[in-house]
Amino acid sequence: DAGVTQSPTHLIKTRGQHVTLRCSPISGHKSVSWYQQVLGQGPQFIFQYYEKEERGRGNFPDRFSARQFPNYSSELNVNALLLGDSALYLCASSQRQGTGQETQYFGPGTRLLVL
Amino acid sequence: AQSVSQHNHHVILSEAASLELGCNYSYGGTVNLFWYVQYPGQHLQLLLKYFSGDPLVKGIKGFEAEFIKSKFSFNLRKPSVQWSDTAEYFCAVWMDSSYKLIFGSGTRLLVRP
Numbered sequence: 079d080a081g082v083t084q085s086p087t088h089l090i091k092t093r094g095q096h097v098t099l100r101c102s103p104i105s106g107h108k109s110v111s112w113y114q115q116v117l118g119q120g121p122q123f124i125f126q127y128y129e130k131e132e133r134g135r136g137n138f139p140d141r142f143s144a145r146q147f148p149n150y151s152s153e154l155n156v157n158a159l160l161l162g163d164s165a166l167y168l169c170a171s172s173q174r175q176g177t178g179q180e181t182q183y184f185g186p187g188t189r190l191l192v193l
Numbered sequence: 194a195q196s197v198s199q200h201n202h203h204v205i206l207s208e209a210a211s212l213e214l215g216c217n218y219s220y221g222g223t224v225n226l227f228w229y230v231q232y233p234g235q236h237l238q239l240l241l242k243y244f245s246g247d248p249l250v251k252g253i254k255g256f257e258a259e260f261i262k263s264k265f266s267f268n269l270r271k272p273s274v275q276w277s278d279t280a281e282y283f284c285a286v287w288m289d290s291s292y293k294l295i296f297g298s299g300t301r302l303l304v305r306p
Contacts, residue, residue: 179244180292181242
């Protein structure tokens with residue numbers, strides 16, 4: 079089975095621009111989460127979507143938004159890009175276990191460079 | 194605030210040496226704990242996880258971790274490392290109340306042949 083896929087793999091933007099990142103979860107997974115990983119740090123949680131509804135949001139500005147589609151794929155949008163938005167953006171999918179236990183599986187990420 | 198601490202940012206070992214990477218968390222609820230590994234040029238992969246039951250959990254590639262509730266710790270161990278274990282290792286705790294993983298800052302392991 080295919081794992082989590084993300085596109086594009088790399089992206090270069092300039093300050094003030096807008097970017098859209100895409101993610102397809104593992105087949106059968108209904109939940110998608112987004113994380114930002116800055117060089118030298120662990121991933122930081124941005125959003126989680128489950129069955130097309132936002133279920134969790136991290137401490138990121140309103141310039142960050144996301145949505146999930148009926149096929150459970152997801153988009154992360156970032157407006158008015160800043161230099162500090164340069165990072166690896168990770169998508170993770172999960173299928174919530176019956177007891178509330180959840181395991182997230184990560185995609186390869188999209189590396190965004192803002193100039 | 195909930196957090197995960199990984200005390201060793203960089204570890205250098207020779208092949209066949211034993212490995213122990215520390216992880217401490219601060220979270221008052223029921224904990225689900227994970228270790229992920231990121232090999233050079235590859236994506237984050239699940240190494241092992243703890244949900245409940247036996248506090249000693251075994252993962253892939255000979256790794257294991259022990260959950261010690263009284264110490265809020267979930268240390269990763271391997272009795273004999275290989276050059277191919279060179280990677281960055283992340284400890285994470287799942288927060289069910291806010292549907293997110295909280296990661297530590299990672300430990301870069303270099304294994305010398």
